[in-house]
Amino acid sequence: MSADSSALQTLQAIFPAHSPTELHRILLASNRSLERATTALLGHAPIVSATGSTGKSLKRPREHKLDGWLKGAPLKAQQAPPPATRRAKVKEADSTTATSAFSLLRSLPSTSSLPSPNPPPPVNLPPLTLSTPAMIAEHTHGLITLIPNVLPADLASRLYKTMVEESEGKAGTKEAWDRNRWYLFEREVESPHTTSFYVEAPNQLDGKSYDAQAFAEAAHHWYNGEKRSARVFLPEMDEARELIAALMRTVLSERERHPLEWQGDWAPNVAAANCYRGAKESVGWHSDVLTYLGPYPTIASLSLGVSRPFRLRPFLPSTSSSSASTNRTLEIRLDHNTLCIMHAGCQERFKHSIPPVGAMDVFRLPGEGKEGRAYRERINMTFRHYRPDFAPLPTIGSITGSSSLARPPVHSAPPPAWATIPLAAPPPPSSSSTSAASSTYRGTPYCHCGVPTLLRPDAKGRAKARLAPSTSSSSSSAPPNEVKGKEAESPDDLLFFWTCAAGMQNEGKTCKFWQRLDMRKEGRGRWFVPPSSAKTTAGSAEVVGRGEGEV
Ligand SMILES: O=C(O)CCC(=O)C(=O)O
Numbered sequence: 118m119s120a121d122s123s124a125l126q127t128l129q130a131i132f133p134a135h136s137p138t139e140l141h142r143i144l145l146a147s148n149r150s151l152e153r154a155t156t157a158l159l160g161h162a163p164i165v166s167a168t169g170s171t172g173k174s175l176k177r178p179r180e181h182k183l184d185g186w187l188k189g190a191p192l193k194a195q196q197a198p199p200p201a202t203r204r205a206k207v208k209e210a211d212s213t214t215a216t217s218a219f220s221l222l223r224s225l226p227s228t229s230s231l232p233s234p235n236p237p238p239p240v241n242l243p244p245l246t247l248s249t250p251a252m253i254a255e256h257t258h259g260l261i262t263l264i265p266n267v268l269p270a271d272l273a274s275r276l277y278k279t280m281v282e283e284s285e286g287k288a289g290t291k292e293a294w295d296r297n298r299w300y301l302f303e304r305e306v307e308s309p310h311t312t313s314f315y316v317e318a319p320n321q322l323d324g325k326s327y328d329a330q331a332f333a334e335a336a337h338h339w340y341n342g343e344k345r346s347a348r349v350f351l352p353e354m355d356e357a358r359e360l361i362a363a364l365m366r367t368v369l370s371e372r373e374r375h376p377l378e379w380q381g382d383w384a385p386n387v388a389a390a391n392c393y394r395g396a397k398e399s400v401g402w403h404s405d406v407l408t409y410l411g412p413y414p415t416i417a418s419l420s421l422g423v424s425r426p427f428r429l430r431p432f433l434p435s436t437s438s439s440s441a442s443t444n445r446t447l448e449i450r451l452d453h454n455t456l457c458i459m460h461a462g463c464q465e466r467f468k469h470s471i472p473p474v475g476a477m478d479v480f481r482l483p484g485e486g487k488e489g490r491a492y493r494e495r496i497n498m499t500f501r502h503y504r505p506d507f508a509p510l511p512t513i514g515s516i517t518g519s520s521s522l523a524r525p526p527v528h529s530a531p532p533p534a535w536a537t538i539p540l541a542a543p544p545p546p547s548s549s550s551t552s553a554a555s556s557t558y559r560g561t562p563y564c565h566c567g568v569p570t571l572l573r574p575d576a577k578g579r580a581k582a583r584l585a586p587s588t589s590s591s592s593s594s595a596p597p598n599e600v601k602g603k604e605a606e607s608p609d610d611l612l613f614f615w616t617c618a619a620g621m622q623n624e625g626k627t628c629k630f631w632q633r634l635d636m637r638k639e640g641r642g643r644w645f646v647p648p649s650s651a652k653t654t655a656g657s658a659e660v661v662g663r664g665e666g667e668v
Pocket residue numbers: 389391400405418427469470471497499
C-alpha cells in the first residue's frame with residue numbers, strides 16, 4: 118500500500134461525507150501531506166470541545182469533531198449468533214482459534230512485502246459482517262473470539278444498571294465519566310463517548326508485585342496523558358472479573374502463547390470502561406496502546422446493553438501493495454453480555470472502532486418486558502492485564518496491602534501524575550543506561566519532554582524498513598528486539614518502540630523520542646527482576662526510571 122492510499126484511507130475515515138475522488142484531489146493539492154489535507158478539509162478551524170478549553174471558538178459544525186468521524190453506514194439488520202450454552206460456545210470458539218493464531222499471523226500482510234510502484238486506488242467495499250464463530254475465526258486469523266451470554270443473566274443486568282448509573286455520576290463515586298481530550302495535529306479533540314478507568318483496591322493487592330498507585334498512575338495513558346484519577350473496581354465489576362478471569366484461564370490454556378507476551382496468569386487487574394449513549398456516540402479507529410500491557414496483550418472486552426457493531430481493519434504495511442479484500446473492514450455485532458476476546462496479536466495487526474450508527478434499538482433488561490426502562494446506553498468494559506514488568510516505576514515496590522484502605526470511593530489524592538512528578542533532567546546521551554545490560558527493572562522510558570513514553574508496535578513495518586533494510590525479508594535471521602533466547606523466537610518479526618507521548622497533551626508538540634523495545638536490556642519478560650526484590654525505593658525509582666537514550 119502506498120503512502121498515498123494510506124493517507125487517502127485515513128481521510129476517508131475522517132471525512133466519510135466526501136467522495137474518494139475529492140479527497141484524493143485535496144490530498145494531491147496538499148502535496149500529499151495528510152496534515153495539510155486535514156487542515157484544508159477542516160477549513161483551518163481548530164477542533165475544540167464545546168466548552169472550548171483552549172479558549173478558541175468552535176467554528177465547525179459538530180460533525181467535524183471526532184464524533185463526526187467515521188460516520189458509518191446505518192446499522193444493517195444482522196443475524197445474532199445462534200443461541201447455545203456457554204460451555205458449548207467456548208468450545209466452539211476454541212476449536213476454530215486454538216493454537217493457530219501465530220502461524221496465521223504470518224499469513225497477514227507482511228511488513229516485508231515489496232513496494233508496489235503503482236498501487237491501485239483503494240476500492241471501498243462495505244464492511245464484511247462476521248456472524249458466526251467460524252467466520253470470525255477465519256477473517257480475524259483467530260485473533261478474536263466472541264463468547265455470548267458470558268455472565269449469569271442476573272449479574273449482567275446488575276452490572277449494566279450499576280455502570281449506567283456510575284457513568285452518570287449516580288453510583289459509587291458520584292462522579293460522572295468524562296470525555297477524553299487530546300491533541301491531534303495541534304488541534305484539541307475530544308472522544309465522542311465517555312470513559313473511566315478502574316484499578317484494584319489496595320487491599321486486593323497483597324502479595325502482588327505491583328501496587329494500585331502504580332496502575333492508577335498508568336490510567337493517564339488510557340486518558341491520552343490527561344490528568345485523571347483512576348477508580349476502584351465496584352463490587353459487581355469484581356464479580357464479573359472473577360468469572361472472566363476463570364474463563365480466560367481455560368481459553369488461554371488452549372492457545373499458543375507468544376514468546377513476547379506475559380507468560381504468567383492473565384489476571385484482569387485494570388479495566389477501561391466506556392459508555393456510548395445513543396446512536397451517535399462512537400470510538401474512532403485505534404489500536405490499544407501497549408505501554409503497560411506489553412507486546413501481544415490479551416484484552417477481554419465485555420459489552421452490556423444496546424447492541425452496537427464493532428469494526429476491525431488490518432494495518433497494512435507501508436511498503437506493500439494491497440488489494441481491496443486484504444484491506445476490507447470487518448464488522449462484528451456486540452450484543453448485551455457478550456465477551457469479545459482480542460487475542461495476542463490483535464492490537465498489532467488490527468485497528469478497531471465502534472462507529473456511530475444511523476439508528477439503534479433501545480435496550481430493555483431481560484425479564485423486564487416492555488414496561489422496563491428503555492436504555493440508550495452501551496457499556497463496554499475492557500478487562501486488561503497490566504504487567505508488572507511494564508509497570509510505571511515511581512511507586513512500584515511500595516505495596517500497601519492495607520485493609521484499612523479497603524475500597525475507597527476513588528483514589529482521593531490524584532495519582533502521582535507523571536506530568537507533575539518532579540523530574541530530574543534527562544541524562545546526557547553518554548550516560549544512557551541502555552548500553553549496560555541490566556536485569557533490574559527500570560520502568561517506562563521517559564522522553565526528552567520528561568514524560569513517560571508510549572509503547573507501540575511497528576504495525577506498518579516502517580521502522581523496520583528504516584532500521585534494517587536487509588532484514589526486510591521474512592526469512593531474515595535477525596531476531597526482533599535484538600535478543601537471544603526465548604524472546605527472540607517470535608513467529609512474526611514485528612518490532613515495538615517507545616515514542617514521545619507529550620504531544621497528546623502539549624498542544625501537539627513532541628520531542629520525537631523513539632526507542633526500540635529491548636526486553637533483555639530493559640529487564641522485562643524472563644529478565645524481569647521486580648524492583649522490590651532489587652531494593653528499589655519509590656524515591657530512587659523516580660530517578661532510575663527516566664531518561665533512556667534515544668536510538
Ligand atoms: O467499546 C468497545 O467495544 C471498544 C472500546 C475500546 O476500543 C477500548 O476500550 O480501547
